[in-house]
Amino acid sequence: MARMLSSHHVSKNIEFLTQDNVSSKSVARNVNVVNNRPLLVILTWLLSKRRHVMKFVNLYMEQGFDVAVVSLAPWQLMWPAKGSRLVAADLLTFLKQNENYQQILLHGFSVGGYMWGEALDLIQSDKEKYSSITDRIVGQVWDSIADVIEIPIGFPRAVFPKNMMLQSMLRKYIEYHMKTFHEQSTQYYIRSSQVFYTANVRVPALFFVSKTDPVGTVTSNMNLRDTWESLGVKTYVKIFEKSPHVAHYYIYPKEYVAELYAFLQKLNLIQNEEKIKARL
Template sequence: MASNAFDLPSNFQLRTCDNDPQRTTTNGKSGRPLVLLYSWFLAKDFHLEKYRNFWTSRGYDILTIRTRPIDMIAPSWAMSGSAIKIREFVAKYQPNYLLVHGFCGGNFQFMELLNQLLMIEADRYDSEDDDMVTLRSIKCFIADSITTLEDTPEGIGKVLTKNRMLQLLIKGLVLTYIRLTHSFVMKRFIKLEQLLKENPKRLSTLIFYSTDDHISSLEQTTQLIEGWKSRQLDVRIKCWKSSHHVRHYRLHKEEYVYEVETFLKELQL
């Protein structure tokens, strides 16, 4: 596997568009763009494969970052650790530029990476070190089935089971855990969600959602989009009246592909 050549964590997977783990480089750089694919909670490999194929068939290499239970339970340790590993990998890999394709709660993982890079930027804005090169190389953000903190307790239950009684039980347990660990779990998520709302790097964003999503709140998603637009951010939206959480590509493939390709073309990528 290509991942082994870079000693990546078990929840990371690298796929190159030429299936070559020993990348040939030009002037020390990989020469190709890299997609950071942040998966949804407990995503299966066969679910993610279609997105890997989508990007690699278009000449992009792709690094998949899985969202694990530990990322939700201990974000300040688990998500932070993943973000550090991503920074180390990108510095070594040296892609031409970066795109971010995030799903559901995986978008919090991207916000953790952005949070670390912004904290470093505050001290080293004019430097040319690896982290500043990484921050400047992020060209855009594609957000699929985005979730907020208000969606999370019930959403986790719906991901784990279809039994309504068990969903309510899990929701209650998650809410209890949040209350008990507010100082070091909830505060972290609040900070990351605020970063998502502010989009301080003003990244061009394409967001996919539906009005009947049973996990992502339409009200919260709408507020997020309106907040971005009020700040004159570059936001492109695609909303379906009937679709499913993190399954928009499977159910509306032609439209999904059109929106992504149009978005990238507008950004001249």
């Protein structure tokens, strides 16, 4: 039986999806959560298409999650003070208002790691206000996560996937941008990366990486994994042979799903075994 999907824009960058019929007013205030349903926060990649993101949303909705999809426009990444930081603040407001969700899972792609770093930075600056959020996070999944130093490589590829010449021009501009606008941009990238590395939220983490991904490299991901392990974060890693940036699920769907569901199983977040079997 197909359930109705109800979708609400919490802000320009945050879409909330649920299988219940809820009003937009209650989403802004506090969703009445049925059966202690968990909440997934998807931190999308740059210029992601909704139909691609929905493939991931469906994996989780089959297991009874409600979902908040957070996206970032290229200009918001370029100018964090007026862009990504405000999106991070909106996300925290939404999570704070909706305290009925006692279990929050993060699933971030590429620059989604940077986005979450911005949120962690805001959390650190007002621990009292936001502690109720971090206490409810139960796990984190990072797919093709890119570090600050990879912004000049990843950003142009996201914007001009098929045009090498434009990629090269944009890369030069971004390198210039990061040197020139340290106050307005680069200091935020560095800060986000530092906060992300210190793992303030020490819940189990699953990494999806590919040997051929030049943006979310195996090296930078394994450095992060080692740092987190040393801080007591339980980590799991799946390294694929050759899938492009944020495309591991498309190239290796069964392996991806098997790994993801094994992780959810460890967190006691599986509600529908039949749906899993159908996908494997």
